Amino acid sequence: MTRISEQLVCHDRFNYVKAEIEAVLARARDGDPQLLAVIGPPRGGKTKVVETFLNEHQVSASGRTREILSVVSPKHLTGRALPDACLASLGMATEMFKNQTTATDAFIKVVKRSGTKLIIFDETQHMLERGSSTTVRAAADYLKALFDQTGASIVLVGLPALTGLFQANEQLADRARRPIEYFPYRWDGSDYKSFRSALAGALEYLLENSWETFDCKDSEFARRMYVASAGRYGIINKLFMEVQSLAGSAVNKVASYQEFYQAYEKTIIGRFIDFNPFDLTVEIKPEHMALVYMKVMQEVGVEI
Numbered sequence: 001m002t003r004i005s006e007q008l009v010c011h012d013r014f015n016y017v018k019a020e021i022e023a024v025l026a027r028a029r030d031g032d033p034q035l036l037a038v039i040g041p042p043r044g045g046k047t048k049v050v051e052t053f054l055n056e057h058q059v060s061a062s063g064r065t066r067e068i069l070s071v072v073s074p075k076h077l078t079g080r081a082l083p084d085a086c087l088a089s090l091g092m093a094t095e096m097f098k099n100q101t102t103a104t105d106a107f108i109k110v111v112k113r114s115g116t117k118l119i120i121f122d123e124t125q126h127m128l129e130r131g132s133s134t135t136v137r138a139a140a141d142y143l144k145a146l147f148d149q150t151g152a153s154i155v156l157v158g159l160p161a162l163t164g165l166f167q168a169n170e171q172l173a174d175r176a177r178r179p180i181e182y183f184p185y186r187w188d189g190s191d192y193k194s195f196r197s198a199l200a201g202a203l204e205y206l207l208e209n210s211w212e213t214f215d216c217k218d219s220e221f222a223r224r225m226y227v228a229s230a231g232r233y234g235i236i237n238k239l240f241m242e243v244q245s246l247a248g249s250a251v252n253k254v255a256s257y258q259e260f261y262q263a264y265e266k267t268i269i270g271r272f273i274d275f276n277p278f279d280l281t282v283e284i285k286p287e288h289m290a291l292v293y294m295k296v297m298q299e300v301g302v303e304i
Contacts, residue, residue: 011198011233017049017182021120024177025068028117028153035175036149037124037156037163040182041300043234046157049182050122066114073158081129082142084109104142111150113123119146124158127165140169147175159289160300184231186237187289191231196222198233202240202269206255213255222256223284227277228264230292235268242267272296287299 010018017038026033026251036272050070057068071089074081083103084094090110097103111119127139143165156162166173185195200216207213214221218220229235242263247253261278264270272295275282294304 011201012194013182013185013198013233014045014049017046017180018053020180021049021053021118024153024155025118028151031151032115033147033151033153034177035156036177037158037172037179038182039158039160039162039179040183041159041232041296041302043232044182044184045233046182047122048159048234050120055118066111066116068118068120069111069116070120070122073121073123075126082139084147093134104145108146108149111146111152116150116152118153118155119150120157122157124156124162124165124243125160126158128161136164140165140172144169144172144175147172160302165240177250183302184229184293185226185233186228186231187286187293192226195226195231199225200238202236206240207252209253211253211255219286223289224257224260224277227273227284227292228260228268229287230296232273232296238267239263242289249258271299 004162007097020036021038024036027034038046038049049165054068054070067283069086071085074085080100080103081093083097083100086107087094087103090107092106092110094103097106121143128136141205143154143156146152156165163179166176185191185198203214203216207216225239228239239260243255245258246259247255257278257280261276264276264278270276273288274290277284277288297304
């Protein structure tokens with residue numbers, strides 16, 4: 001039996017963000033590069049979208065050389081850190097270049113020569129977390145130079161704090177599209193319906209593999225999972241993976257409240273609520289659902 005982590009549920013948020021990244025790649029191919037930020041809290045699914053996008057294009061882009069580059073933003077921002085991270089994404093030795101200017105020029109030349117159409121920077125908030133105002137401004141200038149000189153679309157992925165780069169450089173802000181907000185599903189309205197649909201996809205995986213578990217339309221389980229995950233699909237996936245691990249090699253696999261209670265106890269640090277949401281002695285109320293959503297957003301500096 002495959003693991004649930006290998007069975008990606010392409011829910012609404014995921015599909016929308018992935019389509020936006022595909023669109024900026026297509027625009028660059030047509031000679032109209034775009035600069036897009038994708039922002040959201042941890043465990044929302046941002047990195048999974050990027051990984052899936054890259055995996056798909058590794059298969060479909062055979063014959064194109066380095067059309068898409070993925071760069072992990074440096075954790076300690078210095079004048080050389082960002083150019084060196086870009087060079088490393090190409091497998092180039094950073095010590096070959098004596099300063100920031102030569103490293104930057106070399107990266108831009110290779111990108112243009114290789115026909116690169118999209119550069120993705122993940123964990124972009126690192127550029128602001130440990131950088132001074134001078135180095136943050138330099139990072140913003142560097143990104144502006146890449147965008148202007150390479151003809152490639154650029155996607156910046158990370159926590160909402162990354163938008164500080166646009167405050168550090170108004171010219172970079174003027175070149176960028178409005179950020180895509182990969183936020184958790186809200187606890188009400190059409191957003192909650194999308195959350196229910198995402199959860200149903202995970203339950204269907206278990207049901208299709210002969211698990212004894214909840215019906216996809218079970219509203220009580222959905223409310224408890226919402227409080228447990230604060231509307232983030234990454235946490236849904238984490239809990240389902242733990243339930244699958246707890247079952248081990250058992251012939252009759254069960255995913256009931258008991259199993260989800262244990263999974264929550266073992267894997268979740270309950271920062272947003274002071275009880276286990278799968279404890280049936282506790283009644284889940286709408287205010288619990290609203291509370292966890294507001295807390296996860298406040299944690300990353302987004303006012304509700």
